[in-house]
Amino acid sequence: MDAMSRRTDATPRRKTTPTMCKHQQPCPSADSADREAAQPVAHFPEQGWSLLCNGVLLFEDTGELLPDGQIIAPHRPLGTHHVATAA
């Protein structure tokens, strides 16, 4: 046993943010294109954003702030669900 080599920092270092997800069906990671499908764990309607359990901040205008600081511009739906190819 080498007690000297013990590290106080037990935080796992991963390439991606450690997931907070404890759902039975794991939510999409913040890296996933499907990230908005993650379960909201906190909702602040008065401030206009929700925190998803993959660490993504989802704003009411559909903008997003990823755990790594990346900002996704709003991409609000324009009334149709289908993203049709522009004619």
Ligand SMILES: [Zn+2]
């Ligand atoms: Zn989850």
